[in-house]
Amino acid sequence: MPELAEVEHFRRRWAVAVGERIRTVSVHRNARVFRACDVAALVEDLPGRRLLSSEAAGKQMLFGFSGGAWLGIHLGMTGSLEFVNPDATATATATDTATATAPAPAPADRHDHLVLETPSGRLVFRDPRLFGRIRFDRGRGAPAWWLAIPPPLTSDEFMLADLGTFLDRRAKSPLKAVLLMQERFPGVGNWMADEILWRAELHPARQAGSLDLPERRRLYRWLRWVCRESMRVVAPSFADPPASWLFRHRWSDGGLCPRTGHALVRETIGGRTTCWSPGRQPSPRKLVKKSTSRG
DNA sequence: TCCTATGTTGTATG
DNA sequence: ACATACAACATAGG
DSSP: OOSHHHHHHHHHHHHTTTTOBOOEEEEOTTSGGGTTSOHHHHHHHSTTOBEEEEEEETTEEEEEETTTEEEEEEOTTTOEEEEEOOOHHHHHHHHHTTTOOSOOOOOSSTTEEEEEEETTEEEEEEOTTOOOEEEEEESSSOOHHHHTSOOOTTSTTSOHHHHHHHHHHTTTSBHHHHHTOTTTSTTOOHHHHHHHHHHTTOOTTSBGGGOOHHHHHHHHHHHHHHHHHHHHHTTTTOOOOOTTSGGGTSSSTTOBOTTTOSBOEEEEETTEEEEEOTTTSOOHHHHHHTOOOOO
């Protein structure tokens, strides 16, 4: 599920516990999501600390704790965050074990790899497919990997020239693959890339370096628009975008373009299933053909 | 049984 | 060193 706005939505789910103290930490310590994480440090360090802050940047999240501890979360393909209020019966039993010194048991659900218990509930990280990633860092300021994430695509720091530079550096790659590169387009994922290219009327297989200036302007404009609008529409409630978006038609075979009414096409481009509207997004082959005249 | 899946990364090749 | 392409990761559901 998680691209830019969905990640922001999950961040907000955990943010309800900002200010609360972590009472216990339970983990599936051998889960792949901890491959870049010192699990022992996390489990020993976090209890007693207070959750102070939460941020999302692209598909990454960072939760800050009192005393200089940082929990980084990437949701991979199937990760999610949830805050679970204990029901009345569960509260009694959970409270009784709170003072116990024995290590916290592993979470009951096999896909819940990290659970932070607070006085009012449980912060749950779930990820069936295990492509997600948990990081734990200590220090006064945010960790280096976090600071290296480029600025939001909706901000003034991301300019047309930045887009142009990157397109030229990846000149031979299809636009679809280029838009998925997080080092330049943090938060853009498979459905967002298709949505952007569809709105910009650019075929996903076009080589990045082949775009003229008007096309670059279009890409820039709709890239920012999709980021802004998805944040506005999706982040608060996890709502689907309106039916006027490609999003609502791209998932299965037989979908129709909401602009042209003609059949959408689905094909693998840049290693990912890609959906586009042939009547709206002219193929690279056709574009090449138009320059046949020679003086 | 086979195919697909809203993501990243390691590795091979040019 | 850089750019590009793709298999691999692990699980669930159609």
